[in-house]
Structures are given as C-alpha cells and as structure tokens.
Amino acid sequence: MSHEASHDVAPHHDAPHYDAPHYVAARVQRALAADERTYELGIRVDIRGDQLFLRGEVECEERRHLVAAVAGETAPGLKVHNEVTVVEVRGPGEEETL
C-alpha cells in the first residue's frame, strides 16, 4: 500500500490502530505484571472479538478476583472471562531418593 493512499484507511479516533487485539492483550498482560494489586507475571491473556480470556494460576481467591478487576480496567468494553484457577496445595507427599 502506498503512503499516499493511507488516508483512505487511516484509523478513526474511536478505533485507533493501537487498539488492535494484539496490543490490547499485551497491555493487559503488562498491567497484570506491573499493577501493585496483582504483580502476576504468569497470566495468559487472549482476546477474541469483544471477549477477553484470562488463564493461569494464582494463590488465592482474592488474587483471582483482582486479576479480573485489573484486566477489566485496562481493557474497558471487553467482556472478561476469568478462567484463572487457584492453586490447590496438597500435603508434602512422598520423599524422593536421589
């Protein structure tokens, strides 16, 4: 595409090009890592249409809700599906002989 023709496809103000799902997902992931309410580095973020999917594991129910809250604030207008699970910790189990 020539540079001259670019005005035909120039993004509108209500749909700026940086709001491509790819960048929104990256922004949400960054927010989850950097927001002091979450600091979660291992959450996977996927966007399909107006649906936002969160996957991964956290240590407790409260942190699970905070992850969804921060994601929702970072990507307003998307429906958040919180598929994050709480890690279930069992007893110590058997020892391994090395």
Added chain:
Amino acid sequence: MKIRVAAVGDVHLGEDLRGRYRGRLDGIGERADVLLLAGDLTRHGTPEEGRVVADEFRDLPIPVVTVLGNHDYQSDAADEIVEVLRDAGIQVLQDESTVIECGDLRLGVVGGKGFGGGFAGKCASEFGEPQMKAFVRHTREISELWHKALKGLDTDHRVVLSHYSPVKDTLAGEPLEIYPFLGSYLLAEAVDAEGADLFIHGHAHSGVEKGLTPGGVRVRNVALPVLRRAYAVYSLGAEDPEV
C-alpha cells in the same frame, strides 16, 4: 545414613495469605532435616510481606535456609527483608555457603538468587550496549561466586539453592521466548565444575519439577505452582535408591 532436604519456592506470601502456610508445615521435623526456600517469598517485596514470611517460617524444628527471588526485590527493600528473616532465625544466602549439621552428616548449601541470560547457543553475551553487558555480567559474577563457594565446601553432601534455573529441562511448559529471563547455563556450568548432589530452583511457575545439568547434577524446580504440594522432600545418600 541420609539427609532429607525439604524444599519449596515461590510461596509469594502477602498479608492476604498470613497464617495459611504455617499449617502445611506441621510434622516437617519428622519428614526432613532441613527446609530450603527457593526465593519469591513475597509478591511485592515489601518489608511488611517479609514479616509475614518470617512469621510463617520461624521457629520450625529444623533449620530454614532461603534465597531471595526477583519479586523480593520489587520494592527496593531486599536488605530489610533479609534482616527481618535473619531476625526470625532464617538463614539467607546471598552468593555464599553455609554448613548444616544433620546428625553425623554435614550438608553444605551454596546459594543466591541467580539470574537470567539464557542457555548455551541461545543466550545473551557481554557485547554491545552497557545495559546488555551489565545484564550478562551480573549472571557471570554470580556463577563465579558460586563456583568459589562450592570449591571451599568440604561436606558429605552439597546442594545448590537458587531462584533462577540452571537448565532448560525444568522450564518445559514456559514460553520459549522468555527462557533467557528464567535462567542461565552459566549457573549449571559453575556447579558442574565442582559437583553437587542437587540443584534446587524456583521462578518457573509453569515449568516441570525434574531436570539434569549437562554434568549430571539433579535439578529440581520446586516452585509451588509446579509442586502443588506444601514442599518436596529429597533424600540424599540413602543406601540404594532402587530398593
């Protein structure tokens, strides 16, 4: 005669989890001779969270040795956290060693947080911008300190305690793109040069538990989301592991 090493990492405690871990440690004195914590004790690295960690792991019937993880540095309060932990009787290793008496046997532990850089053939090198050089130099200097610490350790068994991984084996399940931020082969190289019975690490929440260094040292990723149990116990020096 054997030494039983309990280990867990990435407990990521905070005020919201206060009191939650302590109960899982009931009976640890019957199961193990020492407890090793592989860093990421906190979530934000604040002194307040450090105090939660100290309260969960203080006054156990066995010695507790820990290293810090990247999360424990997040609030620039690592020194204060170290102090809080030491006041609670928890040993904190920062690129140094300690010797623990377990009955008639002596266990040497060399530890520190470690750092990243990637793995042989696919790693960063000390070249180019100062930021890049500093990144790789940090890992190299750590591995040199560990090498030296291991060399000076004359004990029945030797364990290395780290936050970052020395090998790719235990990262399986993590995205390939972030491997350089999960560990460095320089850590394995240092340990292989001197030999050890076991290399414990955390940090890779989506990885797997078991791996091996190129030199044949057993590697165990004890990050809590990987273990899914309160702690793992590894027995060193048992007569015949197959019986």
